[in-house]
Amino acid sequence: MRRKKGKAVTTDIESAVTDIKYRVKCQCAISMVELKLQMIQEELAEETGRKMISHICSRIKSAESIRRKLLKKGYDVDFETAKEKLNDMIGVRATCFFEDDIYEIVKRLSTHKDVTVIKEKDYIKKPKSNGYHSFHLIVEVPVYSDSGCEQKRVEIQFRTVAMDFWAQLDYQLCYKREMSGEQGEDIQKELHHYADEIAKIDKNMMRIRKEIETM
Amino acid sequence: MRRKKGKAVTTDIESAVTDIKYRVKCQCAISMVELKLQMIQEELAEETGRKMISHICSRIKSAESIRRKLLKKGYDVDFETAKEKLNDMIGVRATCFFEDDIYEIVKRLSTHKDVTVIKEKDYIKKPKSNGYHSFHLIVEVPVYSDSGCEQKRVEIQFRTVAMDFWAQLDYQLCYKREMSGEQGEDIQKELHHYADEIAKIDKNMMRIRKEIETM
Amino acid sequence: MRRKKGKAVTTDIESAVTDIKYRVKCQCAISMVELKLQMIQEELAEETGRKMISHICSRIKSAESIRRKLLKKGYDVDFETAKEKLNDMIGVRATCFFEDDIYEIVKRLSTHKDVTVIKEKDYIKKPKSNGYHSFHLIVEVPVYSDSGCEQKRVEIQFRTVAMDFWAQLDYQLCYKREMSGEQGEDIQKELHHYADEIAKIDKNMMRIRKEIETM
């Protein structure tokens, strides 16, 4: 509303993100993805006799978070740049029981004709430097309105329950850790170590499951 | 499960309707329609400064209700016939404030490229014999899965808040009224009379709104 | 946060109302009342074979709305005064099918030992000057925490579906009507007239219901 220089830009992101029409369209994209995952969950449950997805959640990226990410990446801080450059303006997270479940679900989702896969980032096979394990799938889904059809980009994060446990703690510890010099580095190393430990347990639990399945 | 003659068919409807994969697909169609209505609501709110839809609800037709309708219409009592012949297997109801709001929303919804209008039944201009006022729009919307794309038919009922009041009472009184001979007929006439009275008040309230708008 | 004179007070209401601990306690009170109404609904459904409550909704009064009401009533504009003087800081609305249902539900709710009735305002028997029909019950319910027990005041509004229709339209038309001089007065009179008409239809529908019940 106020037209002071400098401030104007950030205000634009705030108002763009809280615009009810923007949010309803994002909600359409989220619902499409969530319902597709639920559909795949049911198909797989019928075939395998077990549930593969523990829970699904979603969020529309906040103005605050958009600003921080644009700055961190060295982009212009405005809404148009955000829509063009950031893949996670709309985010859905599916927490699965086992690692191989994730690949099966991704494979099926990719066959849906109204889903366009833009990019895959496999942080399970190549974990991030801090130890983070996850599979990110960037897709586009169509959202129709009386002004035509708009492709909406959605980042779908797939994690196992175990990875999710580590990531949640890491996130909680993240803020303080960053501000703490040498001691902070030690802690970071330790957290990384436990990420690896958890990943090992994860793989072993999967192995046990497979053993049981062949009984 | 049991394969007794006669019973078998009705069991089929029961199990088809409670099949989780059927329900998820119906839920996809419902979400699409509900989100579209919400999007239109927001567009119109921006243009007119007022809310047009009071509330939206939805349901998947129960086995019991499918059976009753197939029998009443003289069709075969099986799920395939139901899917082919009944337009309201999936139902969404939007309760609007004024009569002209209904026509505006229907007009906009019809322009969405992924919505195919199958049929319109205007019980506002031509009320049913019992006095029922409503606008029924039968549409088809696409639901994608890994087995391809399926068109799902949805009946969208548009009522004003006033019509909804009458219809709810009528529904509550319906069962007993039907079993009651001559006295029942008198009551039916009286209910019809009040449907007309409510429709008149509805139109007058709309006229008042228009007067206020031109001030 | 800012300590400018004049502004400070209104900021206090804003921050008090959005305080998450305040909201959780209000939510406790709302849940208690809603669940009690649902319990009574089920008891009565068993006895009478029909549903008496169409729907229930609730809200915590916004800072904006608190401020407006305190000003209108000539009170000091601060949160302590609001908590002391305003009965509707927490509001629940139950929309019922028939007028006599309202009195039955109020009677039963009043017997609950953890509900203290503070005041009854019967705008059904004595409608407000603008034509508004409703029954307001002010109660207190206990909310426990580790700092002990706090009595929370809740205004429960009971309306019939028909009264709700009128009140919703009246609310939509309210703003413009107020700013419009003589023509505004005419419209106000007309709206009042239709409130009375709707009340008459309401009573007649109730009479029909009773006739049917004695068949």
Added chain:
Amino acid sequence: MRRKKGKAVTTDIESAVTDIKYRVKCQCAISMVELKLQMIQEELAEETGRKMISHICSRIKSAESIRRKLLKKGYDVDFETAKEKLNDMIGVRATCFFEDDIYEIVKRLSTHKDVTVIKEKDYIKKPKSNGYHSFHLIVEVPVYSDSGCEQKRVEIQFRTVAMDFWAQLDYQLCYKREMSGEQGEDIQKELHHYADEIAKIDKNMMRIRKEIETM
């Protein structure tokens, strides 16, 4: 409804558990506990600057599950016995981030004057023989209706996110494991081993958190 011998009893549990009045009362107890946990969550967040509860879920025990448990424990299979003997007819589960969070939340909840602690079972300090870690708190909370006040027993399970991960996999693997003789025993041992491993990681993550807090 049918009064065949033998069958009658199980039918009673089924109908008692699906009775809408029973379910609403259970729902009252669940809401009370959930809202108390949410209130404590907010108080602690204000004091510590971090969230302690990841998520809360709840369930009313199904007829099937009641029957199985009564049989397993050698009790009579009827609803009255179930209400008297089983503590988990109503269950709430709070999944927390760290072990010490659990003890803090239990301490605070126990001070609420309308909560009566019946029993504590600390499977964190003394894990179950299969490796299960959790803290079970059996409480009673009052539910009021127009027939007076009824104390409702609720089992509240507190787990860490890590324990929850293990327990969910264990539950998924449980059915097949039980039917599998010697190989089954090996797997059971292995699962137990990983429960211990996860508990160790859990304690280490807690230690890291405390180190960070003292920085």
